[in-house]
Amino acid sequence: MLKELIGFRTVSRESNLGLIEYVRDYLKSYGIRPRFTYDSGGGKANLFATLGEARPGGLVLSGHTDVVPVAGQNWTNDPFSATLKDRRIYGRGAADMKGFIAAALLFVPRFLERAEIRLLHLALSFDEEIGCRGIPVLLEDIASLNLNPIGCVVGEPTEMRIAVGHKGASAYRCRVTGHAAHSARASAGVNAIHYAGKLVAELCAIGTQLEATEPRHPGFEVPYTTVQTTIIRGGLATNIIPAECEFTFDVRHLATTHPDEVLARVAHFAKTRLLPEMQHSAPQSDITFERIGAIPAFDAPIASPFVQLMHRLIADTQPPVYVDFGSEAPFFARAGIPSVICGPGSIAQAHQPDEFITFEQLATCEMFMERIAGSSERALSEDAP
Numbered sequence: 170m171l172k173e174l175i176g177f178r179t180v181s182r183e184s185n186l187g188l189i190e191y192v193r194d195y196l197k198s199y200g201i202r203p204r205f206t207y208d209s210g211g212g213k214a215n216l217f218a219t220l221g222e223a224r225p226g227g228l229v230l231s232g233h234t235d236v237v238p239v240a241g242q243n244w245t246n247d248p249f250s251a252t253l254k255d256r257r258i259y260g261r262g263a264a265d266m267k268g269f270i271a272a273a274l275l276f277v278p279r280f281l282e283r284a285e286i287r288l289l290h291l292a293l294s295f296d297e298e299i300g301c302r303g304i305p306v307l308l309e310d311i312a313s314l315n316l317n318p319i320g321c322v323v324g325e326p327t328e329m330r331i332a333v334g335h336k337g338a339s340a341y342r343c344r345v346t347g348h349a350a351h352s353a354r355a356s357a358g359v360n361a362i363h364y365a366g367k368l369v370a371e372l373c374a375i376g377t378q379l380e381a382t383e384p385r386h387p388g389f390e391v392p393y394t395t396v397q398t399t400i401i402r403g404g405l406a407t408n409i410i411p412a413e414c415e416f417t418f419d420v421r422h423l424a425t426t427h428p429d430e431v432l433a434r435v436a437h438f439a440k441t442r443l444l445p446e447m448q449h450s451a452p453q454s455d456i457t458f459e460r461i462g463a464i465p466a467f468d469a470p471i472a473s474p475f476v477q478l479m480h481r482l483i484a485d486t487q488p489p490v491y492v493d494f495g496s497e498a499p500f501f502a503r504a505g506i507p508s509v510i511c512g513p514g515s516i517a518q519a520h521q522p523d524e525f526i527t528f529e530q531l532a533t534c535e536m537f538m539e540r541i542a543g544s545s546e547r548a549l550s551e552d553a554p
């Protein structure tokens with residue numbers, strides 16, 4: 170099954186319909202009729218399927234179907250044709266995250282054996298890797314069904330540990346417009362790079378202040394919100410005062426801090442401290458900000474019934490972990506569906522050349538699926554919120 174899934178070239182910018190149609194036909198062979206939701210162009214689809222009769226409750230097994238590109242990476246073999254070697258399966262998406270999807274699909278007949286008491290849903294999304302664009306559409310569709318699932322397992326690679334949190338990530342672009350002049354005539358120009366520099370310094374100060382004052386989250390290696398300027402561009406020649414400068418900054422934040430608080434602070438600084446001075450010299454001067462991507466923070470309460478249920482199901486007595494990558498879990502959580510992240514493979518192999526997953530990890534995931542398949546209705550409904 171995993172070899173089949175790796176064979177579909179579902180790089181985010183390309184269509185995932187080949188894979189979705191393959192899964193549709195596979196599910197149809199078991200009498201399951203999935204639902205589809207699409208992107209605006211219709212070239213990409215989410216799939217949602219209920220195993221058994223649609224009624225409230227049930228556990229969602231969720232995965233994204235898209236993978237990151239392979240361009241510029243040095244692969245030993247074709248990344249879209251799985252290679253089996255040394256008890257590993259190599260291929261783009263092996264760990265992130267077609268291994269989990271393959272295991273879930275393989276267990277469909279087992280899940281169906283007692284579907285009347287044990288409700289399972291499969292949720293496959295598009296465009297996770299380019300900012301979780303598919304999952305909101307899928308969640309709207311789930312909401313319209315009034316299913317109220319008891320929870321969701323997002324099968325990102327955690328080496329089958331239960332992960333209950335990750336930071337949020339937001340990226341912003343700032344454009345500074347000044348006024349060009351010969352560099353010998355300083356009073357005739359407004360230097361966009363100089364003003365961008367003041368904004369970058371302000372962002373640094375905000376980051377330092379967050380580091381000093383924000384309550385720590387013990388789950389993370391960097392246990393506070395951080396602000397980093399990541400790209401800066403501007404200027405035309407060594408003797409021209411630059412009229413344009415733009416830069417991007419990245420906010421990695423705890424669930425308790427909204428990333429737009431950082432934006433609001435730097436925008437306030439721009440408006441009150443920089444713009445009046447700039448516009449006094451050149452009225453067309455401007456500073457604009459735009460959000461270019463956001464993944465919410467995820468922080469599931471460890472003591473919640475659903476997290477406890479997952480620990481029992483996976484027979485994991487170790488404490489839950491926090492991960493340093495984003496996922497669709499906060500989208501499920503916001504939609505009122507308690508979630509954990511738990512899937513086979515390691516994030517160390519994700520997005521890498523020669524991405525692989527070990528047979529051991531796939532076997533551990535299959536044991537997890539088997540425990541879900543063998544669990545009683547009580548475990549999957551009454552214990553949960």
Ligand SMILES: [Zn+2]
Nearest residue numbers: 233265266325
């Ligand atoms: Zn992933």
